[in-house]
Amino acid sequence: MNQHTVKAYGDELNQLTAEVARMGGLAEAQVADAVESVARRDVALARAVIERDARLDGMHRDIEKKAIRLIALRQPVASDLRRTLAAMKLAVDLERTGDLAKNISKRALILAEGEPMQPLTRSIERMGKLVSMRLRDVLDAYAVGEVDRAIAVWNTDDEVDEHYNALFRELLTYMMGDPRTITACTHLLFMAKNLERIGDHATNIAETIHYEITGLEFTGERPRWNPDPDLDTPAA
Amino acid sequence: MNQHTVKAYGDELNQLTAEVARMGGLAEAQVADAVESVARRDVALARAVIERDARLDGMHRDIEKKAIRLIALRQPVASDLRRTLAAMKLAVDLERTGDLAKNISKRALILAEGEPMQPLTRSIERMGKLVSMRLRDVLDAYAVGEVDRAIAVWNTDDEVDEHYNALFRELLTYMMGDPRTITACTHLLFMAKNLERIGDHATNIAETIHYEITGLEFTGERPRWNPDPDLDTPAA
Numbered sequence: 001m002n003q004h005t006v007k008a009y010g011d012e013l014n015q016l017t018a019e020v021a022r023m024g025g026l027a028e029a030q031v032a033d034a035v036e037s038v039a040r041r042d043v044a045l046a047r048a049v050i051e052r053d054a055r056l057d058g059m060h061r062d063i064e065k066k067a068i069r070l071i072a073l074r075q076p077v078a079s080d081l082r083r084t085l086a087a088m089k090l091a092v093d094l095e096r097t098g099d100l101a102k103n104i105s106k107r108a109l110i111l112a113e114g115e116p117m118q119p120l121t122r123s124i125e126r127m128g129k130l131v132s133m134r135l136r137d138v139l140d141a142y143a144v145g146e147v148d149r150a151i152a153v154w155n156t157d158d159e160v161d162e163h164y165n166a167l168f169r170e171l172l173t174y175m176m177g178d179p180r181t182i183t184a185c186t187h188l189l190f191m192a193k194n195l196e197r198i199g200d201h202a203t204n205i206a207e208t209i210h211y212e213i214t215g216l217e218f219t220g221e222r223p224r225w226n227p228d229p230d231l232d233t234p235a236a
Numbered sequence: 237m238n239q240h241t242v243k244a245y246g247d248e249l250n251q252l253t254a255e256v257a258r259m260g261g262l263a264e265a266q267v268a269d270a271v272e273s274v275a276r277r278d279v280a281l282a283r284a285v286i287e288r289d290a291r292l293d294g295m296h297r298d299i300e301k302k303a304i305r306l307i308a309l310r311q312p313v314a315s316d317l318r319r320t321l322a323a324m325k326l327a328v329d330l331e332r333t334g335d336l337a338k339n340i341s342k343r344a345l346i347l348a349e350g351e352p353m354q355p356l357t358r359s360i361e362r363m364g365k366l367v368s369m370r371l372r373d374v375l376d377a378y379a380v381g382e383v384d385r386a387i388a389v390w391n392t393d394d395e396v397d398e399h400y401n402a403l404f405r406e407l408l409t410y411m412m413g414d415p416r417t418i419t420a421c422t423h424l425l426f427m428a429k430n431l432e433r434i435g436d437h438a439t440n441i442a443e444t445i446h447y448e449i450t451g452l453e454f455t456g457e458r459p460r461w462n463p464d465p466d467l468d469t470p471a472a
Contacts, residue, residue, distance in 0.1 A: 061453070065453075068321060071307060071321075072317050078308075081307065172422065175411070176415050176416075176418050179411070179412050179415045182412050182418070183408055
């Protein structure tokens, strides 16, 4: 490789990482805005979130295309290959995060047509803030390449589950107390599930960062981690 | 490359494809058994599905490791690179499919403790059969490398949504009619959502097969496709 080729190759890798970081910023904003659109019953904001999601889809496709092109033409090895593969993986998690944010805003639009449902939406807001914070922390870890910060996010996965669990029980109690709220509560239930899944994506992102930086698969056991917190609630 | 190297490289690629196909077979069985465990209130079968899921996780990790190794050491290009990347993508979809099947069986265990809920479980069974069939069809398309068969699965995505929609309304009606069934119906609601998401994974798999075989991104619009069928139901 001549100097020019090496330079272009390094540029391409940096560009890929920068585009993932940018996509991360957008996904983070989408989640925060989606939660806001529920909390404030803000129809305009909900519509904006839904509309903006197409950009995340486009970025995902673009990152994937660039990564495949880089692998095919530059044949990266070792840490460069890991960086490229990590970019592809992260783009998938961020695209799914965006889909979930969009789904939350779609449900916000429906809920805005009915009666306000505080304190339930306040619980969604609290859980949404927690999940947004985790997403921000893990994306910060990616931006600065700090594996310890990523692991810190990974280690506190159970906080989201605790919130989800409490919210799930709160929603069931509400529905039983007033069956006219069942449809609205079902939308809130799916919102809570979406937030919980965004939390899972933040955990995946932490694992990918760990792999990219160390080259090792993350083997830590998820302590007290429960993939389906609502399964603690027995039926009937 | 000498003859021996070429042979080993071809073998590795074939092995990778074969392992994905095998993982597909296992994922397909897990979905079918999960649905059976609900329909027959079969606690032993539900436990077996939950236990067997670890094998899918292991296969996913193994396929990913082998694919990365192949890219790093063999530096595949063109159709070989597509085949390798497709294997990685398919393993992700199949692993998620397995998680969703496990989740269904966990809920089956809980429902088995309560009163039987026919005809609701019969509706789950019907939707489950449809989703299983789509998964089988798309995995057949992968095994024989037939892009038309994959597209056929892709084109009939809306059938799953129709089932989900009907089931969603049925569940809401049931809950409103008898609030004591709310917790059980919530589990059935998540089961239906899980089946819908397995249907989405089958659609993703079809797109990946299209990319692997043609080298082109699938650009067809999903006709009448609705990512969130339950959003048709207004709140309150």
